[in-house]
Amino acid sequence: MTNPLLTDSPLPDFPAIEASHVEPAIRQLLEGNRRALAALLTGGAEGWDGLVAPIERMHHRLARAWSPVGHLNGVMNSDDLRVAYNACLPLLTAYHTELAQNADLCAAYQRVLDRDGASLDAAQRKLLENALRDFRLAGVSLPADRKQRFGQVMERLATVQAKFDENVLDATNAWSRHVADEVELAGLPANTVQRARQTAEAVGQSGWLLSLDAPNYQAVMTHAESDTLRREFYEAWVTRASDQGPHAGQWDNSPLMAEILALRSEAANLVGFSSFAEYSIATKMAHRTDEVLDFLRELARVSRPAAKREFAEVEQFAGRSLEAWDVAFYAERLKRARLDVSEEALRPYFPLPRVLAGLFTVVTRLYGVRIVARPDALVYHEDIRYFDIVDRDGTPRGGFFLDLYARPKKRGGAWMDECVGRIRMADASALPVAYLVCNFSPPVSSQPSLLTHQEVLTLFHEFGHGLHHMLTRVDYPSVAGINGVPWDAVELPSQFMENFAWRDEVLPLISAHVETGEPLPAEMLRKLQGTRTFQAGMHTARQLEFALFDFRLHAEYVPHAPPRIAETLAQVRDEVAVVRPPAFNRFPNSFQHVFSGGYAAGYYSYKWAEVLSADAFGAFEEHGVFDLPTARRFLKSILERGGSRDAMEAFVEFRGRKPQIEPLLRQLGLAAWPC
Numbered sequence: 001m002t003n004p005l006l007t008d009s010p011l012p013d014f015p016a017i018e019a020s021h022v023e024p025a026i027r028q029l030l031e032g033n034r035r036a037l038a039a040l041l042t043g044g045a046e047g048w049d050g051l052v053a054p055i056e057r058m059h060h061r062l063a064r065a066w067s068p069v070g071h072l073n074g075v076m077n078s079d080d081l082r083v084a085y086n087a088c089l090p091l092l093t094a095y096h097t098e099l100a101q102n103a104d105l106c107a108a109y110q111r112v113l114d115r116d117g118a119s120l121d122a123a124q125r126k127l128l129e130n131a132l133r134d135f136r137l138a139g140v141s142l143p144a145d146r147k148q149r150f151g152q153v154m155e156r157l158a159t160v161q162a163k164f165d166e167n168v169l170d171a172t173n174a175w176s177r178h179v180a181d182e183v184e185l186a187g188l189p190a191n192t193v194q195r196a197r198q199t200a201e202a203v204g205q206s207g208w209l210l211s212l213d214a215p216n217y218q219a220v221m222t223h224a225e226s227d228t229l230r231r232e233f234y235e236a237w238v239t240r241a242s243d244q245g246p247h248a249g250q251w252d253n254s255p256l257m258a259e260i261l262a263l264r265s266e267a268a269n270l271v272g273f274s275s276f277a278e279y280s281i282a283t284k285m286a287h288r289t290d291e292v293l294d295f296l297r298e299l300a301r302v303s304r305p306a307a308k309r310e311f312a313e314v315e316q317f318a319g320r321s322l323e324a325w326d327v328a329f330y331a332e333r334l335k336r337a338r339l340d341v342s343e344e345a346l347r348p349y350f351p352l353p354r355v356l357a358g359l360f361t362v363v364t365r366l367y368g369v370r371i372v373a374r375p376d377a378l379v380y381h382e383d384i385r386y387f388d389i390v391d392r393d394g395t396p397r398g399g400f401f402l403d404l405y406a407r408p409k410k411r412g413g414a415w416m417d418e419c420v421g422r423i424r425m426a427d428a429s430a431l432p433v434a435y436l437v438c439n440f441s442p443p444v445s446s447q448p449s450l451l452t453h454q455e456v457l458t459l460f461h462e463f464g465h466g467l468h469h470m471l472t473r474v475d476y477p478s479v480a481g482i483n484g485v486p487w488d489a490v491e492l493p494s495q496f497m498e499n500f501a502w503r504d505e506v507l508p509l510i511s512a513h514v515e516t517g518e519p520l521p522a523e524m525l526r527k528l529q530g531t532r533t534f535q536a537g538m539h540t541a542r543q544l545e546f547a548l549f550d551f552r553l554h555a556e557y558v559p560h561a562p563p564r565i566a567e568t569l570a571q572v573r574d575e576v577a578v579v580r581p582p583a584f585n586r587f588p589n590s591f592q593h594v595f596s597g598g599y600a601a602g603y604y605s606y607k608w609a610e611v612l613s614a615d616a617f618g619a620f621e622e623h624g625v626f627d628l629p630t631a632r633r634f635l636k637s638i639l640e641r642g643g644s645r646d647a648m649e650a651f652v653e654f655r656g657r658k659p660q661i662e663p664l665l666r667q668l669g670l671a672a673w674p675c
């Protein structure tokens with residue numbers, strides 16, 4: 001019997017896939033790839049067709065077999081599948097490490113670029129340059145002793161970063177707040193109160209027990225009327241894993257933070273970079289560290305007056321000067337007083353079928369492609385639908401599985417992922433297929449799923465990622481679609497797409513009251529649009545504080561000297577912050593994005609991509625939301641090109657100039673403030 005993960009059918013045969021297929025398929029592919037690679041290298045394979053193309057086909061086959069496994073593990077989890085999935089993870093990690101460390105392969109790629117570079121197309125050259133860069137970042141060509149040290153540093157880094165996470169988790173779990181008198185819960189949303197009740201019951205206590213997790217922290221800071229409760233929560237939250245607060249010194253991450261910075265700096269130095277910040281941007285759209293710093297500082301300079309003014313407004317509204325734990329609470333009150341619009345009240349205007357039809361109309365009007373349901377496609381659950389994307393002349397471009405409703409055994413959140421990557425080379429061709437996943441409330445009896453505007457934005461966002469993957473014209477998997485797109489540019493098409501869901505021209509297409517069919521009334525629309533700019537200056541200041549702190553910490557690190565964590569943070573706050581936190585605040589000690597996650601010297605990417613997407617959309621604001629020449633340019637320069645060219649060059653080709661921050665400032669309502 002054939003293994004359904006090893007067939008070349010255009011779409012996965014979901015109903016046939018079983019957990020028992022997973023490990024044999026992956027082992028077979030990895031062994032086959034290893035044998036084929038060894039044969040290529042010992043046989044002296046040369047050139048694009050002889051060497052690179054067969055390796056691209058190997059990557060494609062493996063990605064294609066693994067994709068439905070990873071996807072099903074995320075959306076239809078079962079014990080069997082989880083075991084099979086976890087059994088394959090170390091096999092895949094070992095295989096990828098082996099590839100990254102293969103000096104013969106690196107040398108062979110270098111020869112292809114040196115000898116045939118002039119005859120290759122731009123996408124082929126970009127693919128080789130990316131591959132050679134990644135070999136360098138993995139330390140492939142270091143002398144033996146330094147290569148060994150690099151391996152040790154990376155291994156130790158993984159261990160210390162994991163320990164950092166554990167400490168945050170333990171410190172978070174260690175604290176909770178018991179509430180005996182209901183009065184103290186005043187202002188909190190009903191679901192928070194109910195959860196606190198259940199938490200107390202679960203441990204045999206009376207009253208309410210508020211654990212220290214993100215939803216509770218957010219709820220308390222934003223809604224709790226009790227100053228004491230807010231202050232206690234704030235202190236517990238911002239002192240986690242530090243020398244301060246209710247568990248001072250118990251899970252203190254300070255020594256680990258110093259070690260993480262030292263290890264990152266050493267790893268970067270070993271492979272030839274002067275700092276970890278330089279190492280980080282080697283794979284990003286930004287090319288120089290001062291480019292990132294200038295960008296953040298300029299944004300800070302122009303948004304700070306608005307942030308200060310907004311903060312003054314909140315204090316005026318509260319009638320007193322505010323502590324750090326008061327700001328979110330009074331900001332929310334002010335928002336309610338000014339913009340009386342609730343997400344729940346908007347739901348009846350956004351029935352899912354209407355939103356989806358409107359979204360498809362927007363895509364058709366912009367890019368000329370049609371989206372057609374294919375009801376006979378094989379799916380893994382009855383709620384899933386499959387759609388083809390076809391050109392005006394009927395030529396197929398790709399397709400997507402749409403998996404929109406929350407259900408048990410499905411991971412939370414929303415995302416786009418590659419099901420099949422586009423490839424068009426000798427002996428192999430496939431059209432791109434995506435998974436688009438959300439977690440909306442399912443329909444109830446005859447009523448369709450009703451979305452909040454936030455959920456509408458989520459759908460547009462993920463669809464933007466999907467278009468980047470599905471409309472690609474690049475034929476080589478490593479740089480097709482979102483592959484090879486730098487981290488600080490990958491959110492451009494997704495955030496760009498969100499803009500449409502705010503526009504007067506688009507809202508009538510995506511909204512229709514579930515009972516009356518009426519589009520969103522003008523007054524509600526204005527209030528909704530007002531929420532977009534509300535306190536955008538303060539929010540921007542906060543993001544810039546994180547981004548500057550992260551980047552400067554890694555750019556200015558001096559080896560063998562104590563890390564200047566507190567000093568750097570204090571300087572950044574002097575420069576950008578409007579809310580001054582109390583002296584006990586130790587937020588870096590639980591800043592996982594930067595100390596243990598993938599955003600080290602990369603937190604700036606959030607704002608960077610926002611500037612790109614707002615500026616790209618600015619072209620549509622100038623020429624019209626459905627302006628065809630502008631849309632066609634966006635399609636050709638950005639969506640179809642994937643990672644096959646330098647992200648800045650692609651942007652300049654579309655916009656006719658480098659990115660500017662003004663469109664983002666306008667979008668956030670910050671442009672009008674005097675600097």
Ligand SMILES: [Zn+2]
Pocket residue numbers: 461465491494
């Ligand atoms: Zn995204």
